[in-house]
Amino acid sequence: MRKVYIVGVGSTTFGKHSGESIESLAVAAAVDALLESAVDREQIGALYLGNFISGPLNGKEILAGIVADRIGLQNIPCTKVEGACASGGIAFRHACMAVASGDAEAAIAVGVETMTHATTKQTTAALNCAMDNENDGPSGLTFPGLFGLAWRLHAEQFGTTRQHVSAVVKKNKANGVRNPLAQMGATLSDETIADSAPICDPIQLYDCCPTSDGAAAVVVVSEVIAKKISQALKHRAIEVLASVQTRGSPSIGGHQNLVSFDATVTAAKRAYEMANVKPADVDLVELHDCFSIAEVIDSEDLGLVPRGQGGYWAHEGRTAVGGDIAVNASGGLLAKGHPVGATGVGQIYEVVQQLRHAHPNQVPDANIGMTHNLGGAGVACTVSILRGVA
Amino acid sequence: MIARMRCVQCQNTLSASATVCPACLSKDAESFSLPSDGRLLSWTTIRRAPAGYPVVAPYDVVVVELAPGIRVTGRLVAESPPPTMGAHVKSVGHEDGCELFIVTTL
Numbered sequence: 344m345r346k347v348y349i350v351g352v353g354s355t356t357f358g359k360h361s362g363e364s365i366e367s368l369a370v371a372a373a374v375d376a377l378l379e380s381a382v383d384r385e386q387i388g389a390l391y392l393g394n395f396i397s398g399p400l401n402g403k404e405i406l407a408g409i410v411a412d413r414i415g416l417q418n419i420p421c422t423k424v425e426g427a428c429a430s431g432g433i434a435f436r437h438a439c440m441a442v443a444s445g446d447a448e449a450a451i452a453v454g455v456e457t458m459t460h461a462t463t464k465q466t467t468a469a470l471n472c473a474m475d476n477e478n479d480g481p482s483g484l485t486f487p488g489l490f491g492l493a494w495r496l497h498a499e500q501f502g503t504t505r506q507h508v509s510a511v512v513k514k515n516k517a518n519g520v521r522n523p524l525a526q527m528g529a530t531l532s533d534e535t536i537a538d539s540a541p542i543c544d545p546i547q548l549y550d551c552c553p554t555s556d557g558a559a560a561v562v563v564v565s566e567v568i569a570k571k572i573s574q575a576l577k578h579r580a581i582e583v584l585a586s587v588q589t590r591g592s593p594s595i596g597g598h599q600n601l602v603s604f605d606a607t608v609t610a611a612k613r614a615y616e617m618a619n620v621k622p623a624d625v626d627l628v629e630l631h632d633c634f635s636i637a638e639v640i641d642s643e644d645l646g647l648v649p650r651g652q653g654g655y656w657a658h659e660g661r662t663a664v665g666g667d668i669a670v671n672a673s674g675g676l677l678a679k680g681h682p683v684g685a686t687g688v689g690q691i692y693e694v695v696q697q698l699r700h701a702h703p704n705q706v707p708d709a710n711i712g713m714t715h716n717l718g719g720a721g722v723a724c725t726v727s728i729l730r731g732v733a
Numbered sequence: 734m735i736a737r738m739r740c741v742q743c744q745n746t747l748s749a750s751a752t753v754c755p756a757c758l759s760k761d762a763e764s765f766s767l768p769s770d771g772r773l774l775s776w777t778t779i780r781r782a783p784a785g786y787p788v789v790a791p792y793d794v795v796v797v798e799l800a801p802g803i804r805v806t807g808r809l810v811a812e813s814p815p816p817t818m819g820a821h822v823k824s825v826g827h828e829d830g831c832e833l834f835i836v837t838t839l
Contacts (some may be wrong), residue, residue, distance in 0.1 A: 477750030491777030646783035
């Protein structure tokens with residue numbers, strides 16, 4: 344496989360974009376990424392668009408072709424991909440594969456979602472399409488409920504407390520204050536979090552990410568193109584060392600261990616091998632904290648924190664910017680927001696800014712960064728490892 | 734007893750929605766009975782039910798291990814004693830595809 348480089352990124356703010364169409368958000372992010380990349384549009388050989396619920400919430404499909412049309416791409420293959428909350432990560436991985444395989448010299452990944460115009464009832468019904476509705480749905484389970492089940496087991500097995508998990512919330516909300524793209528950064532106290540409304544015990548309101556609108560885009564190119572445009576680039580190119588996609592059980596009963604996601608463990612293992620890096624080499628990670636306890640589990644599944652220690656590390660500040668491993672310096676899904684299909688591409692945007700040393704919440708000396716995007720009850724996962732090129 | 738399906742060819746326990754055994758791809762399945770009581774692996778109290786769900790929140794969703802490696806996602810009936818980790822639970826029937834459990838004091 345050929346080497347792949349990121350030469351342009353773009354993103355809207357994540358949050359409420361009242362009155363803006365889903366196409367217009369995707370186009371805004373894609374144009375920013377294209378203009379920054381200095382790549383001719385004629386060279387873009389594939390477009391992948393990550394989106395989960397534009398059908399039920401907007402009555403719109405075929406978004407990949409629509410976005411390509413709006414930004415004047417050639418008659419290239421344009422593909423919408425769906426893997427619930429991992430849709431964006433999957434779009435990025437496919438764009439990388441198009442270049443790595445030699446099928447395209449350049450490709451663009453776009454992620455987009457609009458959710459805030461819909462009622463809570465419509466949104467939760469649409470999101471619940473990511474559940475195994477034959478096996479888990481009849482119990483009345485919801486996604487926060489799934490993580491409530493996992494939290495209780497994590498607490499039982501490892502002694503994780505409300506205070507440990509609140510440390511994740513406080514850190515990500517505080518990181519969000521420093522990120523101008525973030526939807527809801529905040530300075531929170533333990534009391535405010537512990538007194539927030541119960542959702543699915545032990546999950547409370549501040550343990551949940553918000554619903555969001557937003558889009559992000561990334562342009563990837565071959566080594567040949569990267570060299571050709573290097574003089575025109577204002578930023579350093581970022582090398583994609585690995586981009587891996589896996590599947591896990593779609594249903595709860597299929598998980599051997601409810602405090603770990605097989606899809607994440609497998610994806611991380613393959614990504615480390617492919618990138619030839621060790622967990623200790625990773626300077627920062629943007630991981631899938633759809634709920635606070637998910638960050639604890641993900642950080643352990645990715646091998647970045649010892650098993651069972653995720654809550655303790657957060658509480659001790661070891662996952663803060665400047666700590667052992669910076670986790671979600673962007674604010675993560677909890678504070679930056681979670682426009683579902685955009686999230687995975689937005690994570691790439693954040694890591695790229697960190698590796699360019701241009702992030703508003705910069706991790707000191709960042710050289711190797713990771714992203715982790717997880718969908719459904721762990722049914723789809725992507726893990727990517729990026730490196731700044733000197 | 735709780736009825737489940739298993740593969741005739743390789744005896745693999747099948748999920749409720751399986752039409753083919755994922756281990757051997759056989760389509761021959763047979764019903765068998767699992768014990769109606771098991772151990773509570775975890776639970777959560779749902780305070781906001783999914784849209785259109787016929788049960789009024791709050792209610793407890795439980796994951797029960799009926800036999801080694803065989804787990805069911807179900808719901809506690811309203812009159813159940815409060816759940817605790819590892820508690821014994823017993824099936825008291827099912828409703829709209831959902832297994833219903835009660836915590837039993839030993």
